[in-house]
Amino acid sequence: MARHAHEEALRMVIDTEEELTCSSESEDDDEDVDDEDVDDEDVDDEGLHQFDPAQDTFSEENVVPSREPHTGHKHRSVFNAVDNLNVCENDSDQIPVLKRAKTEGWKEETDVDVAPKSLRFLPAREPGPQSSLADSHSPMSLFKLFFSESAVSNLCHNTNAQAARALAKGRKYSWTDVSVDELYRYIGLVFYMALVKMSSIADYWRQDSLFSVPFPSTVMSRDRYRTISWNLHISHPEADKENDKKRGTAEHDQLFRVRPLMDTIRLACKTFYHPRRNLAVKERLVACRANAGMRRFMKAEPAKLAFKFFFLADSSNGYTVDLSVYTGKNIFPTGRGLSYDAVMSLLDKKVLGSGYHVYMDDFYTSPKLLTDLFAMKFGACGTYRDTRKDFPRSASNPLTKKSSRGSIRWIRDGPLVCVKWMDKKEMSVCSTIHAAYTGDRVKRQVKAQETRRTKSFPCPAPVSAYNQHMTSVDPSDQLLQYYTAQHNTMKWYRKVFLHFLDVAATNAFILHKELHGNMTHKAFMEELVAGLCGVSEKADPEQTSNDHVPVPGAELTSDVRNIATVGRRICVHCKAVRGKKQQTPWKCKACDVNLCLQLNRNCFKEWHNND
Template identity: 75%
Template sequence: MMAHTREEALQTTSDSEEEFTCSSEDDEDMEDESFHFKKRFDITKDTVCNENVAPSGAYRTRAASKRRSVFSAVDNLNQCKRDSDQMSAAKKARTLTWKAETDVDRVAQTLRFLPAREPGPHLSAADSRSPMSLFKLFFTESAVTNLCHNTNAQAVRAIANGCKYKWTDVSVDELYRYIGLIFYMASVKMSSIADYWRQDSLFSLPFPATVMPRHRYRIISWNLHMSHPDADKENDRKRGTAQHDRLFRIKPLMNTIRLACKAFYHPRRNLAVKERLVACRANIGMTAYMKAKLTKFKFFVLSDSSNGYTVDFSVYTGKNSFPADRGLSYDAVMSLLDCKVLGSGYHVYMDDFYTSHKLFTDLFALKFGACGTYRDQRKDFPKTAANSLSRSSSRGSIRWIRDGPLVCVKWMDTQVVSVCSTIHAAYTGEHVQRKIKAQDTWKAKSFPCPAPVTAYNQHMGGVDLSGQLLQYYTAQHKTMKWYRKIFLHFLDIAANNAFILYKELHGNMTHDQFMEELIAELCGASQKAAPKQFSTDHVPIPGAKLTSDVRRIASVGRRICVHCKAVHGKKLQTPWKCKACDVHLCLQLNRNCFQEWHKSL
């Protein structure tokens, strides 16, 4: 047996170089085998560590020799492993060189696109849907009812704690009007919330006061709550333990919106993953510090590159919430990509914050293609300088290395661009136009461009497009509560996705027209009614031609004042009327109906 074991060990050391080709799986197998031998044989005892076999003195010597022979095999395996690492590293150093665009590259495997559902809106295109009905897909009446219940409970608790204001329970219709006012303020910018109700300014706005009084709007804002206050108190007691949920105050509404985003629309093939930042001054351990900027809440967003629709999102809750071995960027992407919900064959684009060798290979194993810029210092990316680009390389130069399904490409533009992909070949003949200066004039010149760079520039705009749409009519404004900041961002997501659904279904309305119609429906106002026009002809004139009879001057042409009759129910007569309105109005020192009537215009 001893001779046989030594022969196996010798056979192991004499295996061909091809058996040790720098494979991580082979290395792990060797380590497992070494650990297996070390576990079975105890070095401090002269017995085999096996509970099923009781060693005896009759074969103690044979067992010891067997133990020595096995450990000799283990030592040989370890030595072979070290030798193989050195050989594979040397071999890889000889073969790992950058190739140029003239070298032919082929995609290792083309993924078939098999979505779980038909891409596009999952609503009947035959049904005519209003902006408000689409918005209610995300802010459903049941979700708003729950929001009202929690807001009323928070107001009762605040009054019990000493707040001095009168409170009446908010209803579902009133809360929709409140949301409509938030969108109105996003469309019409003023310096402060109070300015929307000012009546003594050149820039006075009459509309907000017709929806709700200023004091009512502020009280609802103070008490707006997405979770029940008693449940918040119970969750706060668990702070510092694993049972504490940092997102507890926003989860009821967040879960509703996330489900709606995935239920009513299925994305097309090209997706983009990027972070979205919401400014906030709160310091609660979930914000990301940005140099020279406010601290911000970080959202990880999955978006359809074709239209900017927010397919899914997650909220950053701190670096301690993610496993240290994989990292924040890896888990952020994996949490957004679900094969059961999306299907397979999708192409996912991301920037260098997320891109890693492990992420791309794991996504490819799940049948997701990936493409993104990468950082050269990241683990497992090529670091060889053989035939690589340098500062003196001409513009348009391309270098690439393929490692199985992953191709890493470097391209010289104004500076070196590093992109990797499991979707594309390195170079397929694409060119881009760049302006260069020659003899004091700028001329357009064509340069070769790698296929991953072209695709990245085309599709990575998905989340940026979504962010642009949100910024046009963002509901964000200053607030004291961190969860209210996220509530306002939920409004942005719902309104933006509702607009994209409307455009996909009908496509006959611009973004500003959509928001105007949505605000009118939420606030219960009529957008179709034309506002009354001011005119310089609103001046008082006599109601009848003047007579030469001095005794009848004060009585000729007197008619009932329309303002006194409508407001006070009195039939008081006046000789004055408005030239533009052609209605009789009192014009006296103690009764100026002319001024009161025109205030409402």
């Protein structure tokens, strides 16, 4: 009965909020503030997380996203209704109910929570690969879905233009225009170097070492590979000059040098595969030493700089559905902040459909984003930071470091539920998809009396779903890293080009796995390299001429009279071709077959020519 009375008191506080004011000053300070407004100048090009719009601290102002019409007073969510009690805590004689309501905001797993109405899943197309099963699904043909001949032809045109420009400036190397077939062979060598690791590019053409590899020199010369690498260009050089003139203005495009290929890759990713219901928004960092304003410091390795990619993936297999490159400032039009706009830019309702479930980490998650996605008929779930605006404050969180493992607290505001769960450390997740707790349990290893044993703990539904669908995308990142095409280069757009190769090859492998599922990643890449380079993957290694030499068919005798007859055997070629049993003292050392070797009958030569 006491719990019921406290909950009733809390509802009264919310309903009569405009009548219970602590001071006129707090009303004057109550303004609508965007939870993720980011000024371009606040983003530091020298550090990825020196300013992070996702780490904005809590405001003392009462901020609640609402789509209700303005009626002359602010509508506050239950999150802020609980937190705002701190403002009036010294006025206990006038409104003692407020202090009691503060302790009743968070509920436990024993309290029943009702999930919002499930969104109907209406994909724009049938989920899965969009190509017909009757089509060719070789690694080469699947890769060409992303790097089509028209896209490679455009690369050739711009690369040739860049080479002509370099020669006009006085560069001293020979150049012939690169063709589509040759550029495919070049890409094949890039993937070959991802499979066969050497310390430097020049080592692939060494011929004076025990560890030399013979294959690259059969595809193209070392100097040809280098000149293509130096001049590889995605956009036209003359168009680059026009774009560079706009530097410092709103019309300048920082991604102009990679825009043609990036648009092609993004369109192909969305065209040839339609994702299943659960999606994940994540980021990738590509290390880069190139001198570009878009670089960011890698958190794990502060000495390295990197490009940051946002990408949307199908959590069932890791397929990259869409991607974007972080350019060092928020160029999206909504003005809601980088993390908000990064997610919104990747979710196209016309292309995807509705009813999707989107999972994300705490960099992106905010009440504004989740409620707006819910209005667009996208469910969302993600971890969050207590210091972010419009989330319940840490001060009102009933969980402490001494809380027992498996402890659950939750609070709901309309479709949005915030859940805190104590595992080894506290985990905070919010969702517009799930109820707070539905009876899920997880197993953990715990230490008891110098031994370790498995114990079961209750786990909130949003936490279980988040762990399932976010960790399932990690294998996609691993696939990119196993045989990555990345290597050192001083041109930033070349690093982006190499990442596009990785995305295309990985997506092609996932498509092949979806259609056939009977090839390993390594075998797929080996066949792709063979197809791009125009060779047979199963070609036998070339045997040297030293292996096929005539040697005596038997030990020589010291009896001079028997030298011409001892050890003679029937020639296999004479028997097979001529139908005669001619004897010969000679045999092939490598083939171990007896063959004639005479002035008028050279079966040794004929035998090996037929092979």
